[in-house]
Every structure is written in C-alpha cells, then in structure tokens.
Amino acid sequence: MELDVGGSNPPGCTKIMKKKISRPPVELPAGFVDRKEKDLVIRDFLIKQIRETMTKYGFEYLETPSFEYSESLGKFLPDKDRPSDGVFSFEDGKNWLSLRYDLTAPLARYSAKNFEEIPKPFKRYQIGTVWRNEKPGPGRFREFLQFDADFIGTSNLLADSELCVLASEILNKCGLEKEDYKIKISNRKLSIGLLNFLRINREEQKSITLRAIDKLDRVGMNGVKLLLGKGRKDKSGDFTKGALLTEKQISKIIDFLSIKNLEELNNFECDDKDFQSGLNELKEVIENFKLMNFENFKFDATVVRGLEYYTGIIFEVLLTFKVKNEKKETVEFGAVGGGGRYDNLVKRFKNQECPSTGISFGLDRLLYALRQKNIFNFKQKKPVLILVLDKKYNDYYFKVLNDLRRNSINSEIYSGSSNFKSQMKYADKKGCRFVIICGEDEIKSNKITIKDLDIGRNLSEKTSSREEWKENKNQKTIEFSELINFFRN
Numbered sequence: 222m223e224l225d226v227g228g229s230n231p232p233g234c235t236k237i238m239k240k241k242i243s244r245p246p247v248e249l250p251a252g253f254v255d256r257k258e259k260d261l262v263i264r265d266f267l268i269k270q271i272r273e274t275m276t277k278y279g280f281e282y283l284e285t286p287s288f289e290y291s292e293s294l295g296k297f298l299p300d301k302d303r304p305s306d307g308v309f310s311f312e313d314g315k316n317w318l319s320l321r322y323d324l325t326a327p328l329a330r331y332s333a334k335n336f337e338e339i340p341k342p343f344k345r346y347q348i349g350t351v352w353r354n355e356k357p358g359p360g361r362f363r364e365f366l367q368f369d370a371d372f373i374g375t376s377n378l379l380a381d382s383e384l385c386v387l388a389s390e391i392l393n394k395c396g397l398e399k400e401d402y403k404i405k406i407s408n409r410k411l412s413i414g415l416l417n418f419l420r421i422n423r424e425e426q427k428s429i430t431l432r433a434i435d436k437l438d439r440v441g442m443n444g445v446k447l448l449l450g451k452g453r454k455d456k457s458g459d460f461t462k463g464a465l466l467t468e469k470q471i472s473k474i475i476d477f478l479s480i481k482n483l484e485e486l487n488n489f490e491c492d493d494k495d496f497q498s499g500l501n502e503l504k505e506v507i508e509n510f511k512l513m514n515f516e517n518f519k520f521d522a523t524v525v526r527g528l529e530y531y532t533g534i535i536f537e538v539l540l541t542f543k544v545k546n547e548k549k550e551t552v553e554f555g556a557v558g559g560g561g562r563y564d565n566l567v568k569r570f571k572n573q574e575c576p577s578t579g580i581s582f583g584l585d586r587l588l589y590a591l592r593q594k595n596i597f598n599f600k601q602k603k604p605v606l607i608l609v610l611d612k613k614y615n616d617y618y619f620k621v622l623n624d625l626r627r628n629s630i631n632s633e634i635y636s637g638s639s640n641f642k643s644q645m646k647y648a649d650k651k652g653c654r655f656v657i658i659c660g661e662d663e664i665k666s667n668k669i670t671i672k673d674l675d676i677g678r679n680l681s682e683k684t685s686s687r688e689e690w691k692e693n694k695n696q697k698t699i700e701f702s703e704l705i706n707f708f709r710n
Contacts, residue, residue, distance in 0.1 A: 252353075252363030263597050264366070264588055268348060270394040271368055278387050280346040280370060285327040287350065291317035294326045295569060309352050320352040324369040325566065325579055332373045332577075333570030341374035348584070358546075362585055368558075371579030373567065378502060381534040381562060382509035384580040388538055388558065389517055395587070396596035397540075402557075405521035405537045408503050409561065411486075412525055414496025415477055419470045429464040430474070437478065437523045438555070445478070446471055480522045483507065502534055526559055534578065535561030544593045554590050558582035604631040605708065606648045607657045608641065617664045621657060621704065628705045648674060655708075658696070669704055672696040 249255065256264075275282070291310055310319040321327055324347050332339060351367045370387065372380035385404050392402055412434065416427055433448035440453065447453035449471045452463035466474070480486050486500060503520065510518060518536075526535045537559035544554045560580035567575035591597065605625060607618050618634050625632035635644050648656050658670040676695035699707055 250363075252355075252357035252361075254362065258601060260588060260592070262601055263592070264584060266597070267395055267584055267588060267591075268368075271346075271348065271391055274387055274391050274394065275346040275370060278344075278383065280344045283328070283331070283345045283347050284349065285321075285324070285331055285347065287320055288318045289321055289327055289330065291319040293330045293570075294319055294321065295329075295566075307354055309354050321349075322353055323351055323581065324349055324367055325371070325563070325581070328369070328371055328373070328579075329563075329566040329577075330570055332567050332575065333573075336567075336571055336573060336575070339373065342377075342380060343373040344371070345373070346370040361583075365583050365585040368582045368584055369579055371577060373577045374575050375578075376564070376576040378505050378534065379509055381536075381578045382506050382513065382515075384560060384578065385506075385510070385518060385536055386513050386515045388580055388582070389515065391582075392538070395591060396594070397591070399517050401540060401542055401594070402517070403539050403541055404518045405524050405539055406503065406506065406518055406534065407521055407524040407536075408499035408534050409525070409531045410495045410499030410502070410533060411477075411522065414493035414499060415474065415491055417495060418491045418493040419466075419473055421464075421466065421470065426464050426466075429462070430466065431525055433464060434474070434478065434523060435525045442475065442478070446475060449474060478522050480520075483520050486520065486522070499533070506534060524559075526561055530563045530566050531561040532564045533562035535559070536580065538580075538582070540590055542590075542594065544590055557587045557590060602631050603651060603653045604633045605655045605657060606644075606651070606653045607632065607634045607659070608644050608648075609635045610641070610658070610660045614659060614661075614664055617659055621659065621669060621701075624701075624704060625708070628709075630705070630708050663698065667701045668698050669701055670696055670698045671707065 272282075291308070294308065308319045308322050310317050312318075328345065328347070332343060346369060348366065348368050350364060352364050354363065357363055370384060372384070385406065389402075389404060393399075412431060416422075416430060421427055421430060430449060433445050436448065437445050440448070444453055448461060448463050449466045450463045451465065452461055454460045477489060477491075480489060483503065486503070491497075507518075510516070521537075524535055524537050526537060537556050539556050540554045542554070543551050546552050558581055560578070562576070562578040564574075564576040567573070567577060607621055609615075609618065622632055622634055635647065637644070637647065639647070645656070654673060654675050656672050656674065658672060659668075662668075663670055673695045
C-alpha cells in the first residue's frame with residue numbers, strides 16, 4: 222500500500238478540507254443599472270410622447286442593429302489589441318464589431334446603403350439602446366436609451382429649426398415648463414472661421430483650442446485662458462497641455478466667448494467667409510423660429526459640440542434646474558440632448574453629397590432629471606390578489622379570477638405555498654390594494670370577501686389568522702354578481 226507522504230498530515234490521518242466556493246458578484250459594473258417598474262412606466266410615458274410628436278411632424282420610424290462594423294461607426298477604429306476608447310468591441314474573424322455608441326453613424330450607413338430608395342429629405346426617428354465605454358456620472362450611464370430625429374438629404378435650414386421646435390414640444394409634453402430648459406444654438410462655422418481669421422492652422426493646435434472652449438463650463442473663463450496658452454494644472458496636480466496661442470489670439474477668442482446675443486455677434490470683427498456664413502445661417506434659423514412662434518432659445522458662442530463631424534448649425538438642450546447626484550449633492554444637471562448639421566457623414570460611405578442634420582436625447586438621463594422634479598404621479602394599478610385558503614376551493618378561485626380578467630381587471634391567484642399571514646405580507650410588499658378572501662362560508666353562499674389594504678397597511682404585521690381579519694372594518698362581503706361593479710366603482 223502506498224502511503225500519502227506529500228502533505229503535512231501524518232499517514233493514516235484524514236483531514237476534511239472545506240473548499241471555498243467562488244460566487245459571482247451581485248453588484249453591477251459602474252454605469253449600468255437595474256430598472257424597476259416605476260422608472261420603466263415613466264420611460265414608456267416619455268416614449269409615448271416622443272412617438273406622438275414624431276408622427277405629428279411626419280417622421281418615419283426606423284430601427285438599426287445594435288452592432289455595426291467598427292469601421293462603419295467611424296469615430297473609433299481598432300487600436301492595438303482591441304479598440305477601447307469609448308466603445309465596447311470584439312473581434313469577429315477578420316473584422317472588429319462594436320456596440321453602437323450613438324444612432325447617427327448607423328443612420329448614415331443605412332442612408333448610404335438605401336440612398337436611391339429613400340425620399341429626400343428622409344425624415345427618420347429612432348429609439349434604441351446605445352453603449353459608451355466612458356466614465357459614468359450623475360444620470361450618465363454606460364448603457365442608456367437614446368432618441369434621435371434626423372433629416373437626411375437637405376441643406377434647407379428649416380430642418381434644423383424644426384428639430385429645435387419639436388425638441389421643445391417633447392419636453393413640454395413630458396411635463397417641463399419653459400423656464401425648466403433652454404435650447405442653446407450656435408454654428409460650427411463661427412469657430413472654424415475665427416480660427417482661420419486668427420491664423421491658427423495646425424490641426425493639433427486647432428483641436429486643443431476647440432477642446433479648451435468646450436471646457437468652459439467646467440474650468441471657467443480663466444481656465445480656458447490657461448488652456449489656450451501654456452496649459453493648466455488642475456486641483457489634483459495633473460497638467461493639461463495648452464494650445465500655445467499668442468496673447469492677441471487668446472484675447473480675441475475670449476471676446477468671442479463673451480458674446481451674449483446675435484446683435485453682439487453681428488458687431489464682432491471677423492471678416493472670414495466661414496464666420497460670415499455661420500452668422501447668416503444663424504440669422505436664417507432665428508427668422509424660422511419667428512415663423513414657428515418659438516422663443517425658448519438663446520445664442521451661446523461656447524457651444525462647440527461634435528468636433529469630429531458637425532459642420533454647421535449646432536444646438537444643445539440644457540436643463541436649467543438643479544438635481545441631486547448619487548452623493549445627495551446639489552449640482553447643475555446640464556445638457557440632456559443636442560445635435561446639429563453633419564453634411565459629410567453619409568458621404569463617408571457613398572461619394573455623394575448628402576447634407577443632413579439631427580438631434581439626440583439621452584432618455585435615461587432625461588428620466589433621471591424628471592424624476593427629481595416630482596412631476597410624475599403614476600399609480601400603476603396593482604393586481605387584485607385572490608388568497609388561497611385551501612386548494613380544494615381552486616374551482617371557485619379560478620371562477621373569480623376568470624371573471625375579473627374577462628373584464629380587464631388586473632388580478633392574480635397567489636402562486637406560492639405559504640400560510641395566510643405570509644400571503645398577506647406578499648400582498649403588502651407587492652403594493653396590492655385589494656385581496657379576495659373566500660373560504661367555505663363564502664363559497665357555499667356564492668359570495669366574496671374583499672379587504673382594502675389601504676385602510677391600514679400595517680395590519681399584516683399584527684394579524685396572523687383569518688379570524689382576526691374578520692374583526693377589522695376594512696373588509697366587505699358581497700354577492701358574486703356584484704364583483705365587477707365593486708372594482709369599477
């Protein structure tokens with residue numbers, strides 16, 4: 222017989238080792254959330270308002286797949302071992318696939334593929350989930366539902382104007398007042414023209430300059446000045462390289478960012494043709510707003526948006542009220558949507574001019590803010606719960622259930638295996654208002670006892686038997702024939 226001499230235990234001794242069981246985590250990755258019924262009901266309400274508005278404005282509903290070739294998405298391409306900057310991707314044979322990070326790039330791909338068949342302009346809207354592999358924040362998720370509306374194949378600025386107006390109408394229908402939000406508008410041609418005017422020609426310097434402007438809300442005007450110059454060190458000590466502009470160039474850009482309205486913009490000295498084109502387009506959009514009786518907008522020179530593909534008019538939907546973040550700190554919520562003109566995006570796929578414009582909303586982000594406004598008072602109708610006192614009465618219970626459901630009254634028979642008290646606790650946790658209690662007495666006389674749990678929700682903790690329930694005044698026994706009228710009244 223061979224002895225076990227490899228371990229620390231003497232031969233012949235037996236030691237029972239408890240193997241540690243590795244269990245999967247119950248927590249979610251950062252930026253992902255489980256959504257409960259109340260949030261989903263409100264979200265469905267938002268979607269309903271959107272669909273009604275889009276149909277009213279003559280838009281066509283479209284759905285594209287969640288995955289696209291990474292190359293088709295355009296902004297992010299395979300890098301090193303896998304693309305990871307902003308997208309979730311995987312390698313599929315010789316190709317990289319990515320979860321869509323927005324709905325615009327898939328629309329551009331669809332429009333190019335069906336270019337000859339779709340009407341011009343092609344007015345489409347889509348509601349779908351998108352994924353962003355980026356740092357989460359208050360109301361900012363890595364998986365969220367997005368709504369997009371776009372005009373494909375038109376350079377008419379009525380399209381850009383209408384997108385702002387329909388966005389406002391959707392927010393109003395979702396319960397916001399005009400003072401709760403503002404639509405900020407600008408034009409990418411203004412910043413492009415200004416950089417040309419200041420002879421800022423190197424691509425890297427242009428990019429750093431525009432990104433510095435885009436950070437105004439976070440770092441303030443002094444922070445932008447530093448980023449336009451030698452650079453800026455933040456509170457943590459991290460240093461961000463600046464654009465290395467001259468004092469004269471920086472001063473001119475700060476003057477531009479300080480413009481408050483179209484009149485000041487009109488008087489701003491910049492004779493670049495792109496700048497003047499952007500100014501004229503803004504004037505046209507504002508004239509369109511007048512025709513549409515739309516006033517809830519403002520010009521904002523600091524809006525730059527979408528450095529990668531916006532080419533003209535740009536807009537941002539900004540909530541003006543404060544919200545609380547996960548740490549219960551009161552913060553400015555900021556933008557819930559925005560968009561603009563992207564005249565070159567479809568052209569990437571098909572060498573054909575196709576001027577386009579669109580707007581996007583993050584619905585889960587909007588929902589996060591709307592919940593804090595307390596403007597929703599949804600009371601989802603909870604089912605009437607039929608308690609099971611004894612399985613031998615199942616015929617009668619199902620007779621009651623079928624009558625309720627036939628008359629579109631939400632109802633269910635308790636499907637667990639617990640006693641009376643536990644069934645009542647189930648009804649309480651589920652938020653049911655009414656329970657139906659039918660025992661031998663009710664069944665013999667073809668009657669039904671109904672208990673209203675809203676009259677003292679805490680009674681389930683104090684009552685352990687049906688006899689005790691009978692002593693309470695929040696129940697009523699009725700004829701079976703009166704059942705439907707009871708719940709309709």
